[in-house]
Amino acid sequence: xxxxxxxxxxxxxxxxxxxxxxxxxxxxxxxxxxxxxxxxxxxxxxxxxxxxxxxxxxxxxxxxxxxxxxxxxxxxxxxxxxxxxxxxxxxxxxxxxxxxxxxxxxxxxxxxxxxxxxxxxxxxxxxxxxxxxxxxxxxxxxxxxxxxxxxxxxxxxxxxxxxxxxxxxxxxxxxxxxxxxxxxxxxxxxxxxxxxxxxxxxxxxxxxxxxxxxxxxxxxxxxxxxxxxxxxxxxxxxxxxxxxxxxxxxxxxxxxxxxxxxxxxxxxxxxxxxxxxxxxxxxxxxxxxxxxxxxxxxxxxxxxxxxxxxxxxxxxxxxxxxxxxxxxxxxxxxxxxxxxxxxxxxxxxxxxxxxxxxxxxxxxxxxxxxxxxxxxxxxxxxxxxxxxxxxxxxxxxxxxxxxxxxxxxxxxxxxxxxxxxxxxxxxxxxxxxxxxxxxxxxxxxxxxxxx
Numbered sequence: 057x058x059x060x061x062x063x064x065x066x067x068x069x070x071x072x073x074x075x076x077x078x079x080x081x082x083x084x085x086x087x088x089x090x091x092x093x094x095x096x097x098x099x100x101x102x103x104x105x106x107x108x109x110x111x112x113x114x115x116x117x118x119x120x121x122x123x124x125x126x127x128x129x130x131x132x133x134x135x136x137x138x139x140x141x142x143x144x145x146x147x148x149x150x151x152x153x154x155x156x157x158x159x160x161x162x163x164x165x166x167x168x169x170x171x172x173x174x175x176x177x178x179x180x181x182x183x184x185x186x187x188x189x190x191x192x193x194x195x196x197x198x199x200x201x202x203x204x205x206x207x208x209x210x211x212x213x214x215x216x217x218x219x220x221x222x223x224x225x226x227x228x229x230x231x232x233x234x235x236x237x238x239x240x241x242x243x244x245x246x247x248x249x250x251x252x253x254x255x256x257x258x259x260x261x262x263x264x265x266x267x268x269x270x271x272x273x274x275x276x277x278x279x280x281x282x283x284x285x286x287x288x289x290x291x292x293x294x295x296x297x298x299x300x301x302x303x304x305x306x307x308x309x310x311x312x313x314x315x316x317x318x319x320x321x322x323x324x325x326x327x328x329x330x331x332x333x334x335x336x337x338x339x340x341x342x343x344x345x346x347x348x349x350x351x352x353x354x355x356x357x358x359x360x361x362x363x364x365x366x367x368x369x370x371x372x373x374x375x376x377x378x379x380x381x382x383x384x385x386x387x388x389x390x391x392x393x394x395x396x397x398x399x400x401x402x403x404x405x406x407x408x409x410x411x412x413x414x415x416x417x418x419x420x421x422x423x424x425x426x427x428x429x430x431x432x433x434x435x436x437x438x439x440x441x442x443x444x445x446x447x448x449x450x451x452x453x454x455x456x457x458x459x460x461x462x463x464x465x466x467x468x469x470x471x472x473x474x475x476x477x478x479x480x481x482x483x484x485x486x487x488x489x490x491x492x493x494x495x496x497x498x499x500x501x502x503x504x505x506x507x
Contacts, residue, residue, distance in 0.1 A: 119156050123329040124167035126160035128153070134178025134208050148175060150182045154189060161193055168196040168328045171216060172321065177207030180232055180275050187215035187282060192367055198328070200321055201225035206303060210314075211279055214286040219315040220324055223306045227314050228299035230279060232272040285364065289313060390414025394421050398428065470494040 120127040132147035160169050171190070190197050190212060199205065199213035200220050206229035213219050213227065221227070248256045257264035283298065284291045297312050298304075309315040319327075361369040388407050394417040395403040402424055406412040412420075460469035470491050474480060484490040496502050 119160050121163075121165065122325050124165060125325050125328045126163065126166040126169045127325075128156055128160055128169060128171050130171050130173045130175050130209065130212065132175060134175055134183070136179050136182045148178070150179075150186060154186055157186075157189065157193075161195055166195060168198065169193065170321075170324065170328070171197065171199045171213065173199055173201050173205040173209055173213055174203030175206065175209035176204055177209050177211075177229060180208060180279075183208045183211050184278060184282060187212050187286070190215040191217075191286060192365055194368065194371075196328070198324065200319075200324055201227055201315065202321060204303070207231065211282060214283045218317075221306050221309055221315045221318045222320065223318060225309075226303040226305045227309050228303040229301060230276070230283060230294065230298055231301040232275040232279065234268050234272050287313060384410070387413060391417040394418035396421055396425055399424055466494060466498055467491060 120129075130148055130153065134148045134150055134153075136150050157169070160166050196218075197216045198218045198220055199216035200222070201213065202222050202225060204225070205213040205219075205227045210227045210230065219227070246256055254267055257267045259265055259268060280291055280294050284294045287294070293313070298314055304312055304314055306318055310317060358369065361372075391403060391407045391412060391414055394414055399421050402421065403417065406417045406420065460472050462469075464472075471487065474487050474490055480490065484493065493502075
């Protein structure tokens with residue numbers, strides 16, 4: 057067993073600065089330098105950092121509820137995961153931010169969400185995905201830029217349904233940077249597999265810098281395309297008008313289309329809560345800064361939703377189909393309930409025309425039934441047997457009296473009637489009795505006797 061050589065160089069230890077320098081950043085230069093400076097304090101442990109900051113390292117940020125508005129703060133540098141830096145100076149952890157944002161979306165008390173932004177940006181990793189979460193929110197999301205929404209911060213803000221600026225707020229810094237350390241001062245040596253020549257590029261060489269340049273350029277292309285899509289402009293407009301990596305303040309940002317309007321946070325909260333106290337007149341417009349009009353906004357139609365909110369469109373269409381199917385089933389059941397025997401064909405046609413209601417079907421069935429009954433009655437009348445004429449009534453004294461000659465003497469008239477009426481002969485028995493009756497009648501005695 058041989059002893060290890062005492063003059064062997066110490067093994068290279070992965071430092072915090074190494075971790076920072078390997079990540080592409082969408083952040084302002086000053087803040088990246090600050091983070092790098094903190095990372096270079098390789099001998100400072102968490103306890104030392106905590107002592108300097110005077111507060112625990114644990115991220116204690118909470119969402120604030122104001123009426124039906126949830127305020128989600130996005131402050132300080134943005135890191136992908138909670139770590140040492142997120143506990144310092146109010147930095148933001150993207151995974152915690154995503155959880156807080158989701159909680160606000162799911163809270164039934166919340167109708168709208170304000171991202172209160174003052175961030176120089178941060179790690180590019182994960183920003184595009186979180187921006188998609190913002191844009192896909194079923195609740196209205198407004199990015200309020202109280203300080204800065206720079207770089208990765210503007211990437212997130214652009215995805216909101218509206219960007220509202222404070223008068224001194226700044227947006228922009230569109231681009232990606234990669235900070236690397238070109239010299240190793242610890243005497244270590246790295247052996248990289250020959251199959252992977254680009255695994256540890258030498259950034260001191262032109263070839264190494266070209267690899268890094270391609271990487272940050274590709275990330276920036278995605279950044280620019282997302283901003284163009286979210287803001288409803290083309291890529292060339294973003295490249296030419298949105299600062300080219302510089303920042304734009306307040307009304308200047310609004311005039312360029314990088315933001316929608318100016319206001320105060322309190323006015324915005326009151327406005328979203330539906331209060332008249334939110335003074336929209338505080339929005340600044342000048343002759344050189346045209347106000348945002350409806351024409352500047354994208355038309356929200358199916359094509360727009362399909363391109364920008366595919367998941368939301370699918371949810372809406374599914375709900376609409378379900379509601380439509382339910383309504384159609386109820387309509388068909390109502391049409392069936394209006395049916396009467398003999399009208400099955402009419403009901404079948406109304407069930408599947410897709411428009412006739414139950415009440416309309418009932419009206420049509422009643423009309424058809426009346427028409428059917430009228431036709432049936434007419435048919436019965438047309439085919440019925442003609443009635444037989446009524447038989448002549450038997451002779452009566454009045455009828456028999458028609459045989460009398462009004463000019464003849466009473467006896468002759470009575471005789472004529474007597475001879476022509478058997479019932480009369482049966483009633484009086486002999487002509488003498490009947491003749492006496494007629495005499496009395498002729499003299500008006502019958503009427504006197506009847507009284």
